[in-house]
Amino acid sequence: MAQGASALLVAEGEGLAERLRRMVRETNIPCFAPVGADPEEGRDMLSGGAAGLQLRAPSLLREGVADFLAAFRKRLNETVGRPALEELVDRPAPELPRLRIRNLDIPYPVIQGGMGIGVSWERLAGNVAHCGCVGIVSAIGTGYRYPGMSSQAGGRPVHSENLNSTPALKQILRSALEIADGRGAVGVNILCAINDYERVVRDSVEAGAQLIISGAGLPLSLPEYVGDADVALVPIVSSARALKLICKTWQRKFGRLPDAVVLEGPESGGHQGFSLEQCGDPAFSLDALLPSVIEERNQWGTFPVIAAGGIWDRADIDRLMALGADGVQMATRFIGTFECDANVRFKEVILKADKDTITLHGSPVGMPARGVKTALHRRIAEGDAPRIRCISNCVAPCEHGKGAAKVGYCIADSLGDAWGGDTESGLFFTGSSGWKLNELVHVKDLIGEITQDFGLTRLSH
Ligand SMILES: Cc1cc2nc3c(=O)[nH]c(=O)nc-3n(C[C@H](O)[C@H](O)[C@H](O)COP(=O)(O)O)c2cc1C
Structure with missing residues (x-):
């Protein structure tokens, strides 16, 4: 049954206690069991032979369950033999701040980065927003999503107006907003490099995007295309210099500043804002660039600086927030979700x-x-x-x-x-x-893990 594993986790579901006992009987390696919010459940699992528990609710670590916690800690030390784990149990992760972008008040400071073509459309973006973060729909290649809405040749959308299809984008955004059901925020990612950038920006505004994130070039005319629509504008930059140029241009021409800025470092997926040499140079790492971008932001205002590229877990988020970031944008981890819109292959x-x-x-x-x-x-x-x-x-x-x-x-x-x-x-x-990445998880569990708030307790409904 164990096939060379060092430990086993019993799957959730019917007959958990019985399956745990059988697993303990039949293997001689530590068996862990998942538990929900009920300490009683945890006690049963430990008395049924569980070497440790996978806690699905942080409330189990809080006061009021002292005896349970003591038993849990003792068992961890006996089985895993790492006192450091004991320290971890005692030290819940600090609360993450909320993220405020323009008039959006987002429960968790996490943006799911736009992924084109089709890796982040309605299902991923809608579910991320539903879990209290920012879900981003990719505005490119939407003609692939709804081939019936655009003209096609040999299975490919013909010309840019069908590749980046107006009705398809509107349908995708509508669905994402429906899934979000008023939680978090839903935006679009639009590459400056696409041929009909202005039209796609206007489509996104009409379709009700709450924010527009735009990179792969400098979005110097973006405010002109949105006019006075109530939509947050978030450029992606790879240097303080780029941010300066955007702020200077937007302020002079449109009397407007970015509502947030994403600093994308060279560990990110897809196109880079760096040369090949710079990508491997520590001077251009996300951590090295972040202070200068924060300093530049401080010259202009207080809009959030969002760090992106290579961010994997809560430890990465804490490190970047400690360096002064107001939030993070993560993309690759969301590929490993059931809700990610790309084909399973x-x-x-x-x-x-x-x-x-x-x-x-x-x-x-x-x-x-x-x-x-x-x-x-x-x-x-x-x-x-x-x-x-x-x-x-x-x-x-x-x-x-x-x-x-x-x-x-x-x-x-x-x-x-x-x-x-x-x-x-x-x-x-x-x-x-x-x-x-080695398994698919649900967006809700991933966001629970990276925020360390497994019940997503900040969501009000
Ligand atoms: C599959 C994939 C597609 C992407 N497509 C886009 C895109 O269309 N536009 C864009 O601005 N960034 C794109 N990105 C970059 C992400 O939005 C994000 O900023 C970056 O990947 C963050 O780094 P991480 O993936 O290490 O978390 C893409 C990334 C991935 C992995």
Whole structure:
């Protein structure tokens, strides 16, 4: 039953106590059991032979269950033999502050980064928002989501107006807002590099996006396109200099400042705001860049600075908040959720990826992009890559296929194929921590884990 495992966790569900006893009888390794909010349940599991407990509710660690806690601690030390764990049990994580962006009051300071094509659409973004964070729909390639709403050729949306389809984006946003049901916030991510940026910004505003996050270029005209709509504007930058230029331009031309800014470091997934050399240079790490961006923000106002790129767990969040970040944007970890909108084969590629196969590649956008080395890269090297036809005419820097010819693949086609789960022609983006993903979880459990508030107690309804 154990097949070389060092410990086992009994699955939740019917007959838990009986299954635990059998597991303890039949194996000679520590068996852990999950418990909900009831200390009595925990006591039963420990008396049934559980070596330790997987606590699903932080309330079990609070006062009022002292005897239970003492038994739990004793058992942890006996079985796992690590006194450090005892200290952890005594030291609940400090509360995370709420995140305020413009007039949005978000229970947890976590933004799920936009992931195109199709990795973050209504299901992921809606559920993240429903759990009290910011869910971000990717505005690119929406024609793949609803092929019936746009003109297609050979299964591909024709031209940018069908690739980034107005009715499809509106439908996706409507669904995401419905799933969110008034909790958290739902926004869109729009790459500055797409050919019809202005139109997609206007579509997003009309569809009710609560915020717009925009990078892969400097969104210098973004305020003009939203006019006086009540939508928070959040540029993505990779340096204090970029933030300065945005603030200066927006203030001079539109009398407006960003409502928050995302600083994306070089461990992030997809396109980088750095050269290949900079990506490997510690001077350009997220932690190294953050203080200068905070200092620049301080010159202009008090809008939140959001750190992104390589953030994995609560320890990373605490470290960045201690450096002065007001929140974090995380993307790769959300690929490992049931709710992530990509095909399950997309998720499997990331779940199976190891450290060596996650690398930086050239992209038609003209920036290095991080993803998994898959069949597409082998096919490019062997001269057997899918033909570049530029059906969707997606990004301006590619100049209608010229950039694609240089790197050997079309970015819209390859990302669309990855979303659909085609492992032979797909391009699979991930952040550098993608190799750590090894299972799918529910968004609610992931957000519980990273906020250390498993009941998501801050949500009011
Ligand atoms: C699959 C994937 C697709 C992405 N697509 C976009 C995108 O379309 N636009 C964008 O601004 N950022 C994109 N990103 C970057 C994320 O929004 C995010 O800022 C970054 O990946 C954070 O780092 P992490 O993945 O290590 O958490 C993408 C990232 C991934 C993993």
